[in-house]
Amino acid sequence: MPSSARPLLMIPGPIEISEAALAAASGPPLSHLDPELIEHFGASLRAMRQVWRAAPTSQPFVLSGGGTLAMEAAACNLIDPGERVVVIDTGYFGDRMADILRRRGAAVVRLTVPLDEAVDLDRVERALDGRIKALFATHVDTSTGVRTDPGPLAELARANGALSVFDGVCATGAERFEMAEWGADLYLTASQKAIGLPAGLALWVASGRALRTRASLTKAPPLSLDFEAWRPVLQAYEAGEKRYLSTPATTLIPALRVSLEELLAEGMDEVFARHERAAAAMRAGFLALGLEELAGPAPLRANTLTALRYPEGVGPELLGRVRAHGVVIAGGLHPAHKDEYFRVGHLGVVTARPEALALTIRALGLGLADCGAKVDVEGAVSATLGHL
Numbered sequence: 605m606p607s608s609a610r611p612l613l614m615i616p617g618p619i620e621i622s623e624a625a626l627a628a629a630s631g632p633p634l635s636h637l638d639p640e641l642i643e644h645f646g647a648s649l650r651a652m653r654q655v656w657r658a659a660p661t662s663q664p665f666v667l668s669g670g671g672t673l674a675m676e677a678a679a680c681n682l683i684d685p686g687e688r689v690v691v692i693d694t695g696y697f698g699d700r701m702a703d704i705l706r707r708r709g710a711a712v713v714r715l716t717v718p719l720d721e722a723v724d725l726d727r728v729e730r731a732l733d734g735r736i737k738a739l740f741a742t743h744v745d746t747s748t749g750v751r752t753d754p755g756p757l758a759e760l761a762r763a764n765g766a767l768s769v770f771d772g773v774c775a776t777g778a779e780r781f782e783m784a785e786w787g788a789d790l791y792l793t794a795s796q797k798a799i800g801l802p803a804g805l806a807l808w809v810a811s812g813r814a815l816r817t818r819a820s821l822t823k824a825p826p827l828s829l830d831f832e833a834w835r836p837v838l839q840a841y842e843a844g845e846k847r848y849l850s851t852p853a854t855t856l857i858p859a860l861r862v863s864l865e866e867l868l869a870e871g872m873d874e875v876f877a878r879h880e881r882a883a884a885a886m887r888a889g890f891l892a893l894g895l896e897e898l899a900g901p902a903p904l905r906a907n908t909l910t911a912l913r914y915p916e917g918v919g920p921e922l923l924g925r926v927r928a929h930g931v932v933i934a935g936g937l938h939p940a941h942k943d944e945y946f947r948v949g950h951l952g953v954v955t956a957r958p959e960a961l962a963l964t965i966r967a968l969g970l971g972l973a974d975c976g977a978k979v980d981v982e983g984a985v986s987a988t989l990g991h992l
């Protein structure tokens with residue numbers, strides 16, 4: 605990599621973004637009351653309903669912040685202190701959700717899912733004993749590369765009188781999610797993941813049921829996270845009217861519209877299929893490099909990232925070696941296995957660029973070779989390209 609060249613970002617967020625989104629995010633600041641900004645905001649909210657495949661009665665939210673802020677907003681708008689919730693814990697971010705809910709004063713029933721197993725629906729059903737207010741799950745666990753199927757969980761929650769909330773931070777805009785059809789109540793993400801923008805926006809859509817739940821809370825959420833405080837403002841934006849609660853990220857909102865409309869122009873089914881194809885191609889390359897996935901033959905593997913064990917004799921020094929060949933990959937994150945593995949993201953616009961995927965496999969192969977591993981780098985690159 606020439607020292608002046610920026611390395612390719614292949615981590616599970618922030619990710620490479622489209623030329624159009626980059627251009628839109630690079631404009632001069634707009635006033636928060638500028639009609640142009642309000643037009644972009646309203647269009648973004650309408651586009652979110654389509655990307656999320658949410659009902660017309662749902663409310664999309666866009667706040668300045670990250671995925672963690674969206675998780676906090678879900679907890680404090682849906683749960684009163686003392687209420688019982690179930691958290692399906694598939695790794696690092698399930699852990700965080702449980703922590704956030706405990707800080708809100710919830711009684712958390714945590715269902716820990718072993719690395720090599722799918723979520724056991726019978727176990728979930730037993731935990732939903734009629735006294736549970738809401739079920740929380742992570743769509744794609746960014747620490748393990750394991751995907752959870754939200755449909756059956758949303759259905760189980762509904763059948764047992766509980767809300768269902770899904771952390772889609774490493775999935776939304778890449779993995780299939782059918783908010784209305786599945787009857788999910790809240791699906792959240794952040795701009796720097798598959799939505800394909802710089803970091804800075806927390807995004808979620810809440811169902812009508814979730815909005816009514818907020819209305820019936822005893823303990824109000826913090827003002828700046830409150831569904832009820834934001835709702836009239838967001839409704840005004842959709843109607844093309846000025847309204848103020850807190851200054852939006854006026855430089856990112858036009859870019860949000862661009863990236864959402866790019867997804868919709870391609871079609872969500874094609875977006876999901878593109879990520880599936882890229883994941884298969886990357887895994888063919890990883891396999892040809894002799895690498896093994898952290899979660900073994902996991903029943904459901906994410907299309908957005910892969911977690912791979914370091915081969916014998918190789919450790920975290922691999923990341924620097926790969927970066928020297930032009931690609932940034934990520935280290936381990938799961939608390940129990942952190943030093944045993946690394947992660948490669950394959951989400952967003954790179955999945956439509958075979959040369960970027962090939963560069964990633966080549967850089968990884970060369971990095972492994974620099975660490976002393978015996979690998980067939982060009983064979984692995986061919987395996988990947990053969991899939992595309």
Ligand SMILES: *Cc1c(COP(=O)(O)O)cnc(C)c1O
Pocket residue numbers: 616617669670671672673697742744745746771772773774794
């Ligand atoms: C990245 C991520 C988060 C946290 O998002 P931040 O923007 O870093 O706060 C939460 N959940 C999942 C699944 C993630 O991948």
